[in-house]
Amino acid sequence: MSALLSRAVWAMLAAALGALLGDAVGHAWGHATTGAPVGAALLAALAAAVDGWRGRRLLAWLRTEQTGAAPRDTGFWGELGYRVERGFRQREHQIERERGRLEQFLSAIEASPNGVMLLDAGGQIEWCNSVAADHFGLDPVRDRRQRVTNLVRQPAFVAFLQAGAFDEPLTLVDPLGRRSFSVIVREYGEGLRLVLSLDVTERERADAMRRDFVANVSHEIRTPLTVLAGFVETMASLPLTPVERERVLKLMEQQTDRMQALVSDLLTLAQLEGSPRPPPDRWWPVASLLLRAQADGRSLSAGRHEITASGGEDAEIAGSETELLSAIGNLVGNAVRYTPEGGRIELRFRQRDDGGADIEVSDTGVGIAREHLSRLTERFYRVDSSRSRDTGGTGLGLSIVKHVVQRHGGEIDVASEPGKGSRFKLGFPAARLRQRAPASTAPAGAA
Ligand code: ADP
Secondary structure, three states: OHHHHHHHHHHHHHHHHHHHHHHHHHHHHOOOOOHHHHHHHHHHHHHHHHHHHHHHHHHHHHHOOOOOOOOOOOHHHHHHHHHHHHHHHHHHHHHHHHHHHHHHHHHHHHOOOOEEEEEOOOOEEEEEOHHHHHHHOOOOOOOOOOEHHHHOOOHHHHHHHHHOOOOOOEEEEOOOOOOEEEEEEEEEOOOEEEEEEEEOHHHHHHHHHHHHHHHHHHHHHHHHHHHHHHHHHHHHHOOOOHHHHHHHHHHHHHHHHHHHHHHHHHHHHHHHHHOOOOOOOOEEEHHHHHHHHHHHHHHHHOOOOEEEEEOOOOEEEEOOHHHHHHHHHHHHHHHHHOOOOOOEEEEEEEEOOOOOEEEEEEEOOOOOOHHHHOOOOOOOOOOOHHHHHHOOOOOOHHHHHHHHHHHOOOEEEEEEEOOOEEEEEEEEOHHHEEEOOOOOOOOOOOO
């Protein structure tokens, strides 16, 4: 309103000035009566024309992209142009800020270890991060605005989306069966859906291993228990001669020994898995470890095998003495059990060029076929179950050995040939080995 008023005042001032000038000119030229109105009309028209031109100039700027500045004018059109331009610039800044925020938000979702996919009300992909693209086999750019069920055709997934019951997550296995995903859907807005996917392959594998382990343990314990129960029943219900009684008791003792060995190995495994790695601050002379394992092997063999130990006289190894002895002892025990009478068993220490060293236990026993080698350290894996059980094996020995070596930063390696024998090598890193000081006669365990 004030803008109109001020422009009307300007028009009247122009008309008044025109009237004055017209009057003067009229008197000079002898048109005293018409000079004033003609002068007023002319200047008022000129003022209106200038006003109209400034308005058109501003309109022309508004019709373009408004990239440059608005026409700089004084008065009404100048202020209008300035305010409109300022409004535009503020809006642009605001949009820029919002865009930055959106990009930050999307990058945060992109960085998520989980798959995130947004679906519109028609089930079309609005957006997905690269993890979701990987899980569902999508292309985050090309597949945008495509209906998800046209691209992810697994019947379980399609049925899950169609059913619309999203209380429980869906477990999806990729078409090659190598990976499993847990898929969670949450509805938001009007018919929009947020699809979250999580790679649960490792978790499922661990669950399956745990289930297998419990089933194996139960089986391993049930077998001797059933045998024991049978003997107890026999002794309770049948009159046995002293000789028969002696034989039954002997067999019962074997079964209890078997259960004891199993429980003891299970406890060792549980302890190895549940305790921190042995720190490399306690050093043990390697030769004495080998000699003790050799002595245990000889007593188990009872003279049926030739057992030798060599090397390591000037070396020390860092870690847990009990664990290291149990690992080497397990290997020697296996060598005795899987080597026929008269065979040879060698314990050896070898320094490697990289500063690390290997402790080897080799035998001239039955050997192992190539296809079993990669699975030997799995819990309860046996090449020949009856032989393992007959010789008091629990199926956990090599699994314990592997754990011990890994806890000492090393690795186990097996080479074997059926009928010729086996060589189990425990490789330890340089950080766990040191040269024994020549003068040192300190007892084992000195730091
Ligand atoms: P087990 O208690 O059955 O001996 P291990 O884990 O110690 O269990 O060994 C796994 C399997 O590896 C054994 O059942 C056996 O078949 C095979 N094995 C281990 N050591 C030897 C060896 N020195 N010679 C031949 N076979 C072996």
